[in-house]
Amino acid sequence: MSQSYNRGLIEDFGRWKEFSAGMWAWIFHKFTGWMLIGYLFTHIAVLSTSIGGAQGETTMVDGEAVNIYTATLQGLEGLFLVRLLEVGLLAVAVFHILNGLRLLMIDLGVGLDAQDKSFYASLVLTGAITVASVPTFLTGVSV
Amino acid sequence: MSTQQAEPESQEAPKDPEMQGAESPAAEKQKGGGMVDQTSTDASELEGETVHIKVFRYDPEVEAKQEPRFDDFHVPFEKGMTVLDAVMYARDEYDSSLTFRHSCRQAVCGSDAFFVNGKQRLGCKTQIADLEQPVRIEPLPHQEVVKDLVVDMDHFYDQMHTVEPYFQQEDLPDGELEEQRQSRENREKVKMSTRCIWCGACMSSCNIAAGDNEYLGPAAINKAYRFAMDEREDEEIKEHRLRILEQEHGVWRCQTQFSCTEVCPKDIPLTEHIQELKREAVKKNLKFW
Ligand code: SF4
Ligand code: FES
Numbered sequence: 001m002s003q004s005y006n007r008g009l010i011e012d013f014g015r016w017k018e019f020s021a022g023m024w025a026w027i028f029h030k031f032t033g034w035m036l037i038g039y040l041f042t043h044i045a046v047l048s049t050s051i052g053g054a055q056g057e058t059t060m061v062d063g064e065a066v067n068i069y070t071a072t073l074q075g076l077e078g079l080f081l082v083r084l085l086e087v088g089l090l091a092v093a094v095f096h097i098l099n100g101l102r103l104l105m106i107d108l109g110v111g112l113d114a115q116d117k118s119f120y121a122s123l124v125l126t127g128a129i130t131v132a133s134v135p136t137f138l139t140g141v142s143v
Numbered sequence: 144m145s146t147q148q149a150e151p152e153s154q155e156a157p158k159d160p161e162m163q164g165a166e167s168p169a170a171e172k173q174k175g176g177g178m179v180d181q182t183s184t185d186a187s188e189l190e191g192e193t194v195h196i197k198v199f200r201y202d203p204e205v206e207a208k209q210e211p212r213f214d215d216f217h218v219p220f221e222k223g224m225t226v227l228d229a230v231m232y233a234r235d236e237y238d239s240s241l242t243f244r245h246s247c248r249q250a251v252c253g254s255d256a257f258f259v260n261g262k263q264r265l266g267c268k269t270q271i272a273d274l275e276q277p278v279r280i281e282p283l284p285h286q287e288v289v290k291d292l293v294v295d296m297d298h299f300y301d302q303m304h305t306v307e308p309y310f311q312q313e314d315l316p317d318g319e320l321e322e323q324r325q326s327r328e329n330r331e332k333v334k335m336s337t338r339c340i341w342c343g344a345c346m347s348s349c350n351i352a353a354g355d356n357e358y359l360g361p362a363a364i365n366k367a368y369r370f371a372m373d374e375r376e377d378e379e380i381k382e383h384r385l386r387i388l389e390q391e392h393g394v395w396r397c398q399t400q401f402s403c404t405e406v407c408p409k410d411i412p413l414t415e416h417i418q419e420l421k422r423e424a425v426k427k428n429l430k431f432w
Contacts, residue, residue, distance in 0.1 A: 005211060005287060005288040017261075018261035020405055021401070022400045022402060022414075023350070023400050025400075026398055026399070026400045103399060106399050106414075106418060107399075107421070107422075109415065109418055109422070112412065112414060112415045115399075115414075116401075
């Protein structure tokens with residue numbers, strides 16, 4: 001028999017409803033990892049304005065000459081979207097850390113039977129911490 | 144190309160009263176057998192009814208079946224009916240071309256692993272009464288389909304053989320005692336890992352194995368664990384085993400998704416074994432000068 005049938009990738013993401021806890025943990029961990037890498041580059045891009053700031057470069061804000069570094073940060077922090085992204089960043093980082101601890105335990109052979117529970121716990125904790133952070137992140141923002 | 148064809152060729156079973164009549168005495172007998180009635184609620188609901196199964200069909204040699212599709216069968220339910228019983232009934236009574244593998248019918252031979260309702264399971268171990276209807280029965284994912292529910296297992300066997308799945312010991316014990324005795328503790332340690340029946344369910348559930356054809360996969364690693372942890376083998380051969388396991392496509396590929404552990408019909412803690420071998424590999428390579 002020379003022919004056979006390969007069902008290909010449809011088996012993987014087309015079946016997301018059938019994924020189990022460990023699988024979701026894996027996907028979320030990869031996803032948040034890539035998000036954090038993306039954030040780091042953005043972070044460095046923003047920080048690079050500090051070089052100009054340190055050299056005394058200025059920019060005009062409301063007809064006033066302001067240190068360019070301070071102005072960049074204040075401008076970003078004034079945006080609702082940026083504040084929202086910060087809440088998101090916290091959620092992403094917290095989940096990645098908690099799941100990272102979970103993976104560390106798994107590597108050490110601790111609590112293997114509770115791997116799904118520890119994943120749910122990471123999710124719940126992430127949610128709680130994120131919600132609790134909202135007032136702090138969103139104070140004084142002009143929409 | 145989607146396998147989830149919306150229009151399966153329906154092969155409704157005529158509700159043959161005679162046939163059902165023939166079924167019930169057997170069901171009665173089972174009931175009288177003093178079996179503990181575990182699935183009572185579900186099973187009694189199904190009593191006297193038919194079970195709707197959707198079976199994946201594909202046959203490269205028949206023109207009409209080259210395009211995969213699902214066929215529907217309505218099988219008269221019998222108490223204690225397993226998925227394997229249902230497909231066997233469908234084959235015997237409705238369509239003799241329906242192809243699948245099975246042998247022992249008691250979760251020992253490992254030949255009837257199917258993808259049932261989105262999960263790798265042994266057909267003979269899975270009670271129909273525990274499943275949501277219609278019961279979708281497909282061949283194992285990530286393995287090429289040869290015909291209907293039969294997948295090509297060659298690659299799986301190749302991986303199993305890579306880890307040299309046999310006992311290797313040069314020196315036999317001296318004296319009269321010729322058995323190679325194992326301590327109780329050591330037996331306990333490898334106990335679970337010896338239960339593997341080579342069904343391939345774990346390998347089929349592993350996304351990493353799906354993406355990396357060279358990855359040894361959970362079953363082979365578990366097999367290696369069974370021997371690497373056996374104290375009767377020499378240190379030397381244990382090192383040799385660890386060398387096989389710690390190569391690029393060995394234990395380090397495992398990303399602890401636990402899919403294999405979840406589907407293993409023999410409840411082998413596969414992920415746990417893989418993690419333990421990772422630690423062994425680290426220990427072997429750690430040197431403090
Ligand atoms: S480890 Fe479990 S799932 Fe994998 S082949 Fe063996 S019995 Fe089947
Ligand atoms: S028929 Fe042997 S394991 Fe199912």
